[in-house]
Amino acid sequence: MSAPHHLGPLAPARELFDIPDDVAYFNTASLAPTLRAGLSAGSAALRWRAQPWRIRADDWFGGAEERRALFAALIGAGADDIALVPATSYGMAVAAANLDAPPGSRVLVLADEYPSGIYTWWRFTERTGARMLTVRREAGQTWTDAVLAALDETVAVVSVPQVHWTDGTWLELDRIAGAARAVGAALVIDASQSAGAVPLDVSSLRPDFLVSVGYKWLLGPFGLGYLYAAPTHQDGRPLEENWILRQDAQDFARLVDYRDTYQPGARRFDAGGRTAFELTPMAIAALRRLTAWTVPRVSATLKDTTALIARHAGRRGLTVPAPRGPHMLGITVPAHVQQATVRALERSGVFVGARGDALRISPHLHTTTHDIDRLFAALDTALDAPPTP
Numbered sequence: 001m002s003a004p005h006h007l008g009p010l011a012p013a014r015e016l017f018d019i020p021d022d023v024a025y026f027n028t029a030s031l032a033p034t035l036r037a038g039l040s041a042g043s044a045a046l047r048w049r050a051q052p053w054r055i056r057a058d059d060w061f062g063g064a065e066e067r068r069a070l071f072a073a074l075i076g077a078g079a080d081d082i083a084l085v086p087a088t089s090y091g092m093a094v095a096a097a098n099l100d101a102p103p104g105s106r107v108l109v110l111a112d113e114y115p116s117g118i119y120t121w122w123r124f125t126e127r128t129g130a131r132m133l134t135v136r137r138e139a140g141q142t143w144t145d146a147v148l149a150a151l152d153e154t155v156a157v158v159s160v161p162q163v164h165w166t167d168g169t170w171l172e173l174d175r176i177a178g179a180a181r182a183v184g185a186a187l188v189i190d191a192s193q194s195a196g197a198v199p200l201d202v203s204s205l206r207p208d209f210l211v212s213v214g215y216k217w218l219l220g221p222f223g224l225g226y227l228y229a230a231p232t233h234q235d236g237r238p239l240e241e242n243w244i245l246r247q248d249a250q251d252f253a254r255l256v257d258y259r260d261t262y263q264p265g266a267r268r269f270d271a272g273g274r275t276a277f278e279l280t281p282m283a284i285a286a287l288r289r290l291t292a293w294t295v296p297r298v299s300a301t302l303k304d305t306t307a308l309i310a311r312h313a314g315r316r317g318l319t320v321p322a323p324r325g326p327h328m329l330g331i332t333v334p335a336h337v338q339q340a341t342v343r344a345l346e347r348s349g350v351f352v353g354a355r356g357d358a359l360r361i362s363p364h365l366h367t368t369t370h371d372i373d374r375l376f377a378a379l380d381t382a383l384d385a386p387p388t389p
Contacts, residue, residue, distance in 0.1 A: 009301040013365040024371035029362035041281035063280040070287035076201035080265025083227040084274040091211030091227035092120040098236035101156035103129030162194035166356035167330025197327040220283035229266040242272035302327040330358025344382035
């Protein structure tokens with residue numbers, strides 16, 4: 001049965017991105033290309049910011065609140081559940097500061113996971129006396145099965161992504177979330193490599209915290225990220241104490257009437273620079289576009305694109321992961337030629353990422369069949385070339 005129309009693939013949209021015809025860009029998982037709408041919004045914001053007398057008191061709050069609400073809707077949350085943070089590491093630090101673990105308990109993470117989370121949990125174990133539990137897959141085992149096999153009553157925190165950042169390998173978060181709840185473990189999700197490209201519903205998953213950067217699959221600028229905090233954690237301790245987090249901060253004339261109370265919900269966890277006059281309009285433009293597209297339709301489109309890439313790889317005997325997310329995949333190449341292959345592709349105007357033992361391929365709606373043909377033509381040439389002495 002075909003997918004309902006509203007969930008079907010989107011029309012090609014390369015014209016919405018500022019990508020020259022001679023560039024085939026497959027590195028969204030590292031840094032997304034900026035939408036033309038984002039460029040226009042950013043240019044206008046810079047001109048506006050250059051004349052600060054045009055900025056009104058409400059402008060310190062209005063853009064941030066729209067950005068908060070737009071992201072919340074993409075993940076099935078309410079605006080009160082979202083904090084505006086600058087980076088994955090900041091969001092992870094908020095989560096770690098508001099969780100605890102008994103001495104001798106364990107924090108479950110994946111092998112070769114993104115380092116910002118790992119470093120955060122290292123510090124957490126120093127504070128709590130818990131220990132790290134690094135899950136590795138056996139041959140033929142999925143990440144989901146590996147996590148479920150390791151998850152028992154000794155685990156206090158489960159920190160996992162929706163897809164592994166190196167190659168897009170899939171994790172079934174619904175099963176992991178249920179198992180975490182069954183043993184009383186907190187669940188922290190790093191959605192930086194899936195939010196905006198893969199459907200996520202925190203009302204169903206019920207994580208304690210979820211964090212995402214905004215410059216990958218959310219198509220926004222660098223430095224503006226997002227943190228979901230479950231209602232049970234929204235009276236927690238923020239990392240910083242700044243004026244804009246406090247109740248009635250909108251009343252500039254009374255800022256010296258210091259208050260103990262915070263803005264409602266997860267806003268207490270916002271970073272102090274969250275207003276970001278120059279960048280917020282770019283993020284809003286991107287989130288509006290994603291809202292119009294809808295994440296399920298973005299996902300369906302990227303699933304078709306990565307399926308075509310996987311077929312090309314399979315015909316060449318190249319290994320791709322399974323199961324994997326719909327939006328990205330790793331193509332395994334010999335380690336001793338990986339970096340040389342990336343450089344050869346770049347000389348041909350083809351841009352991918354090298355992560356772990358894979359060439360990480362991460363397209364978006366700018367990707368065309370011509371781009372895919374160029375990718376494999378360049379890859380064929382690079383892999384057939386003799387090694388550089």
